[in-house]
Amino acid sequence: MAYYTTLGFDREPFSTSPDPRFFYLTKEHDLALTNIMIELHLKRGLSVIFGDIGTGKTSLSRMLVQELNQRPNMLFHIVLNPVYTDEKQFLTSLIRNFDVGSQMGFDPSRLDLLELRDAFERFLIHKTLEEKQTVVLIIDEAQKLDMATLETLRVLLNFETNEFKLLQLVLLGQVELYPKVAGMPNLMDRISFRYTLNPLDAKETKELIDFRIKTAGYNSRMDVFLDEAVGEIYNYTRGYPRKITRLCHQLLKELILQNQHAIDREMVKEMIAKEEAFGFDNFNMPGSPKQGTKEQYAYGVRPFSGRGLI
Numbered sequence: 361m362a363y364y365t366t367l368g369f370d371r372e373p374f375s376t377s378p379d380p381r382f383f384y385l386t387k388e389h390d391l392a393l394t395n396i397m398i399e400l401h402l403k404r405g406l407s408v409i410f411g412d413i414g415t416g417k418t419s420l421s422r423m424l425v426q427e428l429n430q431r432p433n434m435l436f437h438i439v440l441n442p443v444y445t446d447e448k449q450f451l452t453s454l455i456r457n458f459d460v461g462s463q464m465g466f467d468p469s470r471l472d473l474l475e476l477r478d479a480f481e482r483f484l485i486h487k488t489l490e491e492k493q494t495v496v497l498i499i500d501e502a503q504k505l506d507m508a509t510l511e512t513l514r515v516l517l518n519f520e521t522n523e524f525k526l527l528q529l530v531l532l533g534q535v536e537l538y539p540k541v542a543g544m545p546n547l548m549d550r551i552s553f554r555y556t557l558n559p560l561d562a563k564e565t566k567e568l569i570d571f572r573i574k575t576a577g578y579n580s581r582m583d584v585f586l587d588e589a590v591g592e593i594y595n596y597t598r599g600y601p602r603k604i605t606r607l608c609h610q611l612l613k614e615l616i617l618q619n620q621h622a623i624d625r626e627m628v629k630e631m632i633a634k635e636e637a638f639g640f641d642n643f644n645m646p647g648s649p650k651q652g653t654k655e656q657y658a659y660g661v662r663p664f665s666g667r668g669l670i
């Protein structure tokens with residue numbers, strides 16, 4: 361029997377998959393999502409979301425996809441692993457994913473680079489001006505984009521009318537994306553909305569845990585996580601959602617093993633000590649900085665100190 365049913369849940373509360381049902385819309389996530397939607401509506405071109413490892417970028421992109429799915433005038437594609445051998449491969453995959461060839465009557469494998477660009481531009485013009493659609497390309501893990509692909513994206517962003525851009529681009533990436541974009545002033549200039557997702561604060565950490573427990577169908581009046589435990593979870597995870605979900609998942613399993621009903625501070629401390637003693641800190645992934653401390657910024661440039669609009 362699944363561990364979560366033993367505890368009175370209908371579904372697993374702390375799965376690490378970016379399931380929109382379990383997405384807790386914090387003020388930050390809400391602001392980012394709302395602003396991206398406004399930019400798309402106005403066809404302003406480029407939105408960029410930066411965020412440290414595990415701050416919820418992929419989850420946010422799933423929320424965006426969910427929003428776009430409800431809008432018939434939004435034609436979108438999401439790229440999850442933007443790694444390409446060269447510009448031609450990138451454009452070909454774009455054309456395939458938007459199904460441009462069959463709609464415009466050509467075979468992309470027969471076109472050269474200039475023809476591919478030209479075909480994609482004609483597709484954008486047709487969709488946007490004649491069919492009144494908004495064409496959106498979302499790229500997750502955008503820190504993996506190489507300079508050549510970023511340059512191609514810049515060229516695609518040049519396709520525009522007097523009033524708006526023909527391609528709407530949303531990039532979501534870890535902090536390594538920042539120096540790449542900053543190194544291309546003419547791309548940087550084109551950003552119409554940029555935002556940095558920060559970890560949650562203590563209150564939001566508690567809200568996220570409560571939200572997930574409720575969403576998973578827990579309906580007992582007894583708290584599974586005592587407030588003191590949530591405080592300890594926040595202290596350790598510093599509000600990084602992935603670390604919160606991993607730790608909470610481990611704690612629920614421990615609860616069953618110990619045949620207890622509630623997680624208290626001691627149990628959280630023991631779990632953290634156990635993981636650390638084991639040599640592999642499950643909640644701070646190998647290679648990642650101790651986040652939430654000043655050390656985190658040694659690993660990457662802090663993209664923007666503030667949050668929000670430019």
Ligand SMILES: Nc1ncnc2c1ncn2[C@@H]1O[C@H](COP(=O)(O)OP(=O)(O)OP(=O)(O)O)[C@@H](O)[C@H]1O
Pocket residue numbers: 375376377378379382383384385386389411412413414415416417418419420534568601602603605
């Ligand atoms: N707002 C949120 N509400 C609930 N869970 C969240 C939220 N944000 C993130 N999570 C959870 O945290 C984990 C990490 O989130 P996600 O994969 O979206 O982070 P990421 O920023 O894309 O990480 P990476 O930098 O490694 O790509 C997932 O398990 C996700 O479900």
Ligand SMILES: [Mg+2]
Pocket residue numbers: 417418419500501
């Ligand atoms: Mg991600």
